Amino acid sequence: MTIAEHSTEPYVAASGRYDDLPYVRCGKSGLLLPRISLGLWQNFGVTHPLENSRVLLRRAFDLGITHFDLANNYGPPPGAAEVTFGQVLRDDFLAYRDEMIISSKAGYFMGPGPYGDWGSRKYMLASLDQSLKRTGLDYFDIFYSHRPDPNTPIEETMGALDHAVRSGKALYAGISNYSGEQTRAAAAVLRALGTPCIIHQAKYSMFERRVETGLLDAIDETGLGLIVFSPLAQGLLTNRYLDGMPEDSRVAQGGPFLKSEHLTPEKIGKARQLNALAQARGQSLAQFAITWIFRRKQVTSALIGASKTSQIEELCKCVSAPALTSDEAERVEAILRNKP
Ligand code: NDP
Numbered sequence: 001m002t003i004a005e006h007s008t009e010p011y012v013a014a015s016g017r018y019d020d021l022p023y024v025r026c027g028k029s030g031l032l033l034p035r036i037s038l039g040l041w042q043n044f045g046v047t048h049p050l051e052n053s054r055v056l057l058r059r060a061f062d063l064g065i066t067h068f069d070l071a072n073n074y075g076p077p078p079g080a081a082e083v084t085f086g087q088v089l090r091d092d093f094l095a096y097r098d099e100m101i102i103s104s105k106a107g108y109f110m111g112p113g114p115y116g117d118w119g120s121r122k123y124m125l126a127s128l129d130q131s132l133k134r135t136g137l138d139y140f141d142i143f144y145s146h147r148p149d150p151n152t153p154i155e156e157t158m159g160a161l162d163h164a165v166r167s168g169k170a171l172y173a174g175i176s177n178y179s180g181e182q183t184r185a186a187a188a189v190l191r192a193l194g195t196p197c198i199i200h201q202a203k204y205s206m207f208e209r210r211v212e213t214g215l216l217d218a219i220d221e222t223g224l225g226l227i228v229f230s231p232l233a234q235g236l237l238t239n240r241y242l243d244g245m246p247e248d249s250r251v252a253q254g255g256p257f258l259k260s261e262h263l264t265p266e267k268i269g270k271a272r273q274l275n276a277l278a279q280a281r282g283q284s285l286a287q288f289a290i291t292w293i294f295r296r297k298q299v300t301s302a303l304i305g306a307s308k309t310s311q312i313e314e315l316c317k318c319v320s321a322p323a324l325t326s327d328e329a330e331r332v333e334a335i336l337r338n339k340p
Contacts, residue, residue, distance in 0.1 A: 014063075018064055019064070020319075021035055022034075022319055023066075024300050025300070026199050027199065027224040029196070029198040031172060031199075033300050033301045034064055036290075036319065037069060038060045038069070039305050040085060041071070041081070044080070047253075050084060050088075053084045053088065057092075058092060060312050068100065068101070068103070070105075071108070072104060078110055078111075079130070083135075086136040086137070103143070103144060104128070105176060107146025119148065124157065124160035128140075128170070139169050143172075144199075146176050148179070159193070162193040162194075172198045174200065176201035176202065176229075180213075180215045183200060183218040187224065199226070205237055206274065206289055206332065207336075207338070209338060212339075216298050226296075228293050231289060232286055235249060235251070235258065237285060242271060242285075245263065270335055274288065274335055277328065281321075286311070287315065290304075291318055291323070
């Protein structure tokens with residue numbers, strides 16, 4: 001069955017969708033998140049046919065992925081991923097809205113002028129309204145400050161999140177790309193306001209280990225959940241670039257955040273060695289990369305991206321893989337040599 005044929009049929013969610021994927025408590029909150037979540041940063045803008053996006057979203061939900069992550073600026077152009085998600089929501093998912101955790105964010109550049117970037121109350125709350133309009137949602141389940149703003153008092157940015165929750169436009173508040181110290185400060189402000197921060201969204205993979213330099217401790221202390229973005233280093237920690245650059249890959253499609261200059265002989269060499277380790281334990285490199293981040297107890301969910309349903313299916317399977325042995329963990333360190 002081709003993608004187009006498949007997606008024109010009315011959608012009925014798979015009856016066994018809650019059978020396989022575990023749901024994990026997000027920090028000390030009451031919210032359960034799927035072990036694997038799907039992000040719409042890439043592959044859901046106007047450069048990709050709506051029907052491809054629809055097939056990816058349907059398959060993810062059928063596999064038990066209840067959490068879909070957006071931001072105001074995901075596209076291209078900025079805003080397009082929210083429009084795409086809104087269309088699929090209206091066509092396919094309306095009956096399932098209450099089974100979904102849909103997040104959005106504001107904090108990076110979205111528009112011209114002084115109110116289209118960073119963390120002012122003005123920008124955060126206007127952006128939230130625009131995101132709700134684009135998706136057609138009444139509320140987001142999680143609304144994030146996408147990055148800390150050094151020039152806005154943290155009380156103001158957190159006050160905007162508090163207002164978002166109190167006004168019913170979001171159910172939970174989250175932060176992303178905050179350091180350990182900034183996380184402690186943000187969590188304290190929100191706690192005092194009575195709207196606890198429940199989640200931190202941070203980059204973490206075998207190739208990007210900054211969270212190990214203090215954020216994990218802050219996550220423990222504040223009781224937040226941690227959702228990890230780019231756990232596959234945008235595809236570097238998969239079989240995509242082990243033997244060249246496939247035409248349909250993120251790099252060949254023009255990035256723009258993962259570029260051919262990132263495919264260095266050193267990175268590809270390490271990826272090949274990691275791939276051999278993965279195969280020895282019966283996993284793909286992508287599955288192994290996810291199993292590796294799950295060794296950290298702070299990690300609630302791996303927030304993946306995908307261009308194909310087969311990628312999502314493969315990653316959902318790794319949730320039942322055995323944990324890394326200490327011997328395997330040491331072999332990984334010997335290959336990476338980047339332990340902070
Ligand atoms: P990943 O590291 O998971 O990279 C996804 C890419 O890896 C896919 O597009 C695909 O590449 C490849 N891939 C995925 N699964 C497989 C597989 N099984 N086998 C082979 N290749 C595979 O994550 P992203 O960088 O896409 O980020 C995920 C999400 O995290 C975003 O959508 C967004 O929601 C969030 N995010 C948040 C940020 C923040 O500042 N808070 C910043 C960046 C992301 P290909 O397309 O080439 O097939």
